[in-house]
Amino acid sequence: MFRRWRKRTGNVLAMVLLASMAVLSACGQGNGNGGEASSPSASGTESASSGATASPEASSAPASTKLVLYSALNEDDVIQLKKKFKEDTGIEIEYLNLGSAGEASTRVQAEKDSPKADILVGGSVEFYQPLAEQGLLEKYTSPNAGELDAKFNDPNGYWQGWYMGVLGIVLNKERFEKELAPKGVKEPETWDDLLDPAYKGLFITSNPATAGGGYIFVADQLFRLGEDKGWDYLKQLNANVHHYTPKAGDGINLTATGEFVAGMSWAHDIVKSAKQGYPIKVIVPKMTAFEIGGVGIVKGGANTENAKKFVDWLLTKEVGEMNTQMSNRYSVRPDVAPPEGMQPIDSVDLVAYDRAKAAEMKADVVKKFTDMIGTK
């Protein structure tokens, strides 16, 4: 029996050896490709950065027809963008769908020694800012950005806002009708309606210490009501909150499956789940806060010229309409209609959200908030 086993071990070892050789040869190839790809890209960026003053030299080299895109959007949306971009410009997009803005930003930081991406798309502009500060983004202001409200353009030119998401309330219609409506509770229309004691233990939101959306909600209340009243509001709301989820989106699933009656999250994400057939609806309260969704060109990517074309293309009316329709987010262009099932942006009545102040007070607010909820 031992001999038989030995023979087989021999076979297994041979297989492993073969496999490892195959792997090694594969990475050898990878090395070669990486080397080849990175050398033209280095010269490409130089010409691009000097291109602002001199005439672009890119015309001497054959124009690349590729664009590597890291996305924090939904995969379905990226697939549609890819198809349309190919139709309009002939450029082929190779995309990686990275889940969330945090993953996309982390990946760009991890790859900074030899960037693999040409462009980052999706996710709040708040995450483009630290990347720009680390020198990982390429400066570019699209000619199409001039028509937009100033708040959608980076004053330093590293990122570009191209869509907008607003915070909303997700309501489980079935449980509401069954449990709260008989008590005479009306559907919530404002943030203040959520203070009704009827929601005690039935409301769920996200933690500002861990979730960007959770923080924007807290800052929204402080901007809306002022410092003192804002904290009073949060304290009262705390009595109704069952718990604060680490992620902004988790409250939607838990409300959709009936664990909770109401929650706070991004309106476009709520609509997305509602379209899957869950008994939920989105309510966008007055004085809500918003995030600006961004796009930014990665410095040192191989196809920077195509990335610029992509930014220009993204800001056109046609693409704005397409994105609004597929992702349920507002376009930054005033001439694009609001997403289906949501009010026009003028009537949403946004709070005066001061991004610089929000970033500055974050550490203090999070600390105060953590103390306030204690060991809930």
Next chain:
Amino acid sequence: MIPSALRQTWIDIKKLRHEPALALVIAAVLVATGFFVLWPIAKVVGFPHPADYLQLFTNERWFQAALNSLFMTVVSTLSCTAVAFVFAYAITRLDIPLKGLFRFVTLLPIVSPPFIVALSYILLFGRQGIVSKQLLHANFDIYGWHGLWLVQTVTFFPYAYAVIYGVLKTSAVHLEYAAYNLGATRWQVFRHVFLPLCRPGIAGGALIAAMNVLADFGNPMIIAGDFALLPTEAYMQMSGWFDLSSAAVLSTALLLPALGLFLANRIWVGKRSYAIVTGKESSLRAYPVPPFVKWGLFACCLFLSLFVLAVYGVLFYGAFTKTWGYDWSFTLHNFKYVSAKGSELYNSIRYALFSSLAAAVLAMILAYLAERRRIGVNRLLDLLAILPGAVPGVFLGLGFAMAFNRAPLELTGTSAIMILALTIWNLPTCYSACLAGFQQIGRSLEEASLNLGAGSFRTFRSILLPLLKGPFLSGLAVSFLRSVTCLSVIIFLYSAHTAVGTVSILSLVQTGAWGGASAFTVVLISIAFAALAATRLIPGTQDRRPS
């Protein structure tokens, strides 16, 4: 004391002159493991500014999270080990029905696809849960540490089981008979003969379970409610606040308790001999246990099995429903998406297979060198093989992305980096199983072989390998299953050509298509178990020793 230890090390190393081939192997293993374990971890540890580490003590939330993590590690490890022991005991020693089911249940929780399992728990045991509310009419709130305790116990006991099972299978029945003949009671035999001999297995199993609990962030994300834990905080600093530096600080903070666990474990096992495989085999049947113990343990196993089956049953059934968790009417619509993702499924299986094989082989060599040879660097090898378990998968993957993105080794976007990262991630699991196995085998067998003129290699191959088939295979199976459903390690490593099934699950979950996600998960799990079952058909991979 340290100089003398160093001198001893040097003497041990010098002795290797007589076996140059062995010395070469040791050097190669040491360099390769050190490079692929330490370099990525060092990249993560070294990312933040040193002053950032002070925040760990000044930020109250993080300090609390650290305490919470320690607490969960203690309670969940205890319960995981206890459950694993009960299962291992019942399967190896008792004559009970349904053993096949119990074996399956000890593998099922290892396939733990992202997102879906935690939500299945909520669906069953949440405040509106199918079991908790509609079946038991209990007002049970799962969110918090107690709910997490339950879920972590179920999720991680199989890791402890894989180690403990290997050890119990070859327990020394003849010693127990000797004790009974000398008049010992059942309890005395259990307490003073059986349990001490199981110590390497229990210790190894507990260690690997503890590492997994410590680094777990998927379960706490949904189930822990307001109970903050270090890995979740670390992940969310990166994902929610784009603050990679704080994330690295928090994940590094996990290394310290992990190191403590490792030391405690090694001290507890100590230098005693646990050898029971001595070449003098006996074919005695296990001493029968009283019926109430037997059926009591059977009931425990059955209860837990039903629990696990319910959770995965919801997942499985959800794949065929219109709206996951709400509208339970039947549909096959969810499987439409799966057929378009054939190459991702293929990649999942391929990478899992290569990485688990590589991890099992490497772990075997490491365990042999660390446990069997006096080579001066035993403790270092021992630590290297366990260390990757202390880093949450996301950060291990991140380390790989940062470390192998430039010369001398640029692997970004290749299949090689995926396989390498998964291999290192699986190493502690395989290593624990092999190490416990080695500790059971008496040295007399090897000495006999060496005295008869066989060299180190021949002895290793002809004597030790056949005896270690069990731990080797159980490490392999566990690694394979967990790699197939792993998202955390590869999230920063995959490229358009090397995407795997779990990446598709992620994008489905993002779209809110939970039905599609669970359909994809079901297909992935089925393929993984089919692959596992297929290997059982290859003659010789089955462990034929009586159990």
